Amino acid sequence: MDDTDRKLISALRHDARASLSDLALTLGVSRTTVRGRIERLKQSGEIVGFSVVLRGDAARDPVRGLMMIGIEGRGADRIIRQLNGLSAVRAVHTTNGRWDLIVEIGTDTLEALDETLTRIRKYDGIASSETSLLLNTRKSGG
Structure with missing residues (x-):
């Protein structure tokens, strides 16, 4: 194959x-x-x-992850615009607490997810990030 x-x-x-x-x-x-x-x-x-x-059984993407992002300075609006321009980004959430943004990412392969994460980490103003793969969805809205 x-x-x-x-x-x-x-x-x-x-x-x-x-x-x-x-x-x-x-x-x-x-x-x-x-x-x-x-x-x-x-x-x-x-x-x-x-x-x-x-x-309810369908998953849009075979590889899904949540990327938590910490932003330095006041670049959040610019970073959100950049994230919204990526085809692999499914949703961008602002939040409180340790992370400034939570980004839902969906791709066809782990390699494509890795490429997307690498690209995002290079954005000016991103101070830190942490990503978790979504293994299974037990309950989904909609």
Whole structure:
């Protein structure tokens, strides 16, 4: 299984009913490639079936984390604008206590999460951060 297969599986986890055209566009490959990879993954046993996932059971991203951020000075508004510009950032919360911001991050892979965290840590005005991976959601709003 290569990176394209992993991205295909991730896309199918988000929407198993996505059209071949939509999947091809997302992955940057042809429809024929997507069809062939799905068939190969089914034949090899990597994909054993497709099912209905209820809203409460769905997780938008396979890798999710919470990044707590401490800000030095008065750069919070600028940092929030920068964070909101990142595609992996799902929500930005201001808070009291030890941390100034809590950022919800969602990505397809641990590598992508790491890249996002590295990028955020380089922002001017970020004094400290701590990140926790979300392993399981027991109750979700919505």
